Amino acid sequence: MTSPGIRRPELTEPTGDGDEHVPLRRIAALFHPHRRALATLGVLLVVQAGLGVASPFLLREILDDALPHRDALLVSLLAIGMIAASLGSGGLGVLTTGLSNTVGQQVMNELRVSVYCRFQRMSLGFFTRTKTGEVLSRVFNDIGGVDNVVTTTAASIVQNGTTVLAITVAILIMDWQLALLSLLVVPLFLLFTLRLGGKQRKLARGRTRRMARLTTIVEESLSVTGVLLAKTMGNQSMMRDRFAAESREVAMLERSAALAGRWQRAARTMSLTIIPALVYWVAGLELAGGAAPVSLGTVVAFTSMLNRLLAPATAMQTVSQSVASAKALFGRIFEVLDLPAEIEDRPGAGELAVRGGAVSMRGVGFRYDEDGPWTLRDIDLDVPAGTTTALVGSTGSGKTTLAYLVARLYEVAEGQVCVDGTDVRDVTLASLAAGVGLVSQETYLFHASVRENLRFAKPDATDEELESAAKAAHIHETLAALPEGYDTVVGQRGYRFSGGEKQRMAIARILLRNPPVLILDEATSALDNRTERAVQTELDRLAAGRTTLTIAHRLSTVADADQIVVLDAGRIAERGTHADLLALDGRYARLVRGEAA
Template structure:
């Protein structure tokens, strides 16, 4: 039992601009499953770096030995060696690039699946507190934003570091005095990179927050429901203005990010050119005065080495910028991965095996986060196996919440919900979803074919089973009359079909799933009388032989129930059959129309 005092704080997605510190070990851990591929990459990079530094030594030999000795054979072999080393380095560059992308894309795939999978584990309450656009932004924008870092940065860092190290070693072998002079300024470059990185991280987080808000606006305003709202309320200009304002904010942040540290970057580029020039000048002065600082071949080879060093150093600096920016994105990604799961499988949870189908609620109390008043309070209810229980009451009395507690979309703060004597918190969520089917007024269909939507319930269903389910749902003839039959696309959220047709598709889908316990949450309240009758026939077929709990306003549904439960302010105030409650002349009787209820009419409650 969970008390109000020990209730876990709700999971909330952080949408502020405050930067979250991410330990580097968490990012490194993403690469750990690919250790052997990384080791192979390192070997290839070392080989590529070795081939890259061979050419200057051959160039020195050509100048110091081949040309003075006029040894054509030696010059030819050394020239061929320079060509061969360049070809080998280029080929290894292609291979290392492909391997690094393989590693990166595998990491990106795992990261995307981890974020999406964790969000799928989050409770319904989390999504009622979180904008859909914020969730989409984390899955698409943030994860996509680190793609370049994960795919290229790690390999580039290794490649540039190894290459720079090999070049430094080669420079020291050529002339250690010139090398010391050339390398004095490198630490200053790296320090400037880190200072610039902090500024860009803050801008990156602001940019992602803006993209999140923009994604929310697009998702809400360009959905079918959003377009209908805009057209019927004349909101087109207002929505365009909001989009323009949000886009302008993102553009301003993008501009600030591009211009951040431009003068510092320009200064570093100049310095990387100045350093080789100073080396050339000093070496030239020494040679001109006849000093033995270095041979002409050494100076030329060393100059080549310095030029080769500029690329890796610039690469390392660019990597520093990318990593700094991506740290903000990793912080937003780990915000998602670290969200506590409100409703999850308990340790030792076992599959639910339904033998009879009895549903029992014992002393159940529940209230939504931040609410002072109980939505459900001290509720006791038994739904016998194979029976139909109707739940009625005013809007806000707790009817839908009761259904969600049974399906464990929420968990009671006090008390237990059990199926065949087993607490639903002690069974796996997967087996509970298989055993308890929920059909609500809001039917959700994927933008896919009728067949694909039906197969969500039973992927291995045969065509005969599909036809049997749609036949029982009074939908088979309609589908057969469509040009593409079961391969007809249902459209975004099923909007190509009427409300009654979408509802019958959901019922057919539930018939395929065949759960022993069925929850019907106002499945016909928004339908016209003719459509309601067709859907009600489908619901009757669906309810047969199952424990059914129905939340409805139609007397045609309610009066056939084995028991009717009347809720008021989260408590059961009346229960009994239709005849019993009419004779009681209490709250239920007050819901009936004054002119006298007839089958098919609607209660005034809710």
């Protein structure tokens, strides 16, 4: 039961700065399972940073000692040391890059799978309330947008942090006066770029929202049904204009992002020349003023290290800005991960052991929104094992909802639904799915082979079982005659097959699963009369010996049902056999006369 006062979860476009509430510790927690690999990475990066600052000290010795004394052996040793340090640093760079990307991609995979699994756990009602494009955007655009942050940020923080620390210590050792001057000037250039992060974050939020809308338009308008509708309605130009308008907005946001902080970035480039120039200036003034001169080797080595300091210091700030920009995406990802699952296994849920498949409902009530109108109310119903009960009524009377409560595709708000006396909420969803099968009016086929589509119901089914089920559904000859037989790809949503052929494939698929309780959701409503009669015959065979709930579109298809239940505005208005209800001359009789007319 949905708890009182809790609204059903739904994804909506954020209107504020929701990403501001995403704590960095939650992003950092994504890396916690890989802490050992990260610790190894940290050690390697510290060693790499140490090797990185060795070369300037060796260079100073070459300029101040080895060359003035014409010591060829010392020059050779120092030069070899510089080469070895460079090779070691480069090799460790390759190793650490590979390790950081390995960890990052593992985190990305775990994040992507977690989002997908969270969506899978949501109820059917969630997907009726949420745009498909919004779901696709969360899985692809949002997670793809944080790829760089996840795969490189952790390593970048440690690498650049250790490099900055090592260089800071090294320049203090080399010349503390020049070091203090440099450590005062460098932050001034970095502070000049601080405003860039907030602007980039705002642009990232806008781009994310626009891309979600663009994804929705593509998903809706370039599907088979969307293209068919646009062509038959002559509205292709309208769809193009709608897509072009959203695309222009994305392009404008991309342009703004590219131009954002151009002066700040220019300042970084200028600092690479200005800061070393200041060092040469100060050193030259000391020499001109007669103070104890700074050695040439020290000045050259010092400026070399300063250039190395600016790169990781700038990179650290870039990382901060990247994380700030990505927080908008992380906020949307965590919103998905925090969605409360409306329907899930209760603690201690057992396996459903179907004996006969009797279905019963007591005091059942349901509504789609917590404060909305009731779709079903005060439903008491018994469907004896092995019998067929037909649900009839006008559109919106609650037929489909009532049947779907048995499969627990929706959760009752009041009362209980039982199979063989066991509340469906007390059993696992997997065992309930094995016991209750569904054939809907819209047969869904994956863009895969016929064999793969049939095996979706029973992955371990043999080829003989597939053919047996297809023969029972009277579709085997059609499938065997295809160019590649059962290995023929059915096409997007199975559009290479007719409605009747797809329904027969659905029947074959459910026969493979062989559930004792069966729900037929207006399974022939979209078929022509001839095809409907043929498919209905197969459905009647499928229902034989099973507990069946059939949602009727044409009343003539349910005249032989053991029980007919007439729904009106979410309540049971009448029940009985076809003959009984005709004799009652009530709502059912009027529906039959209306259909005959």
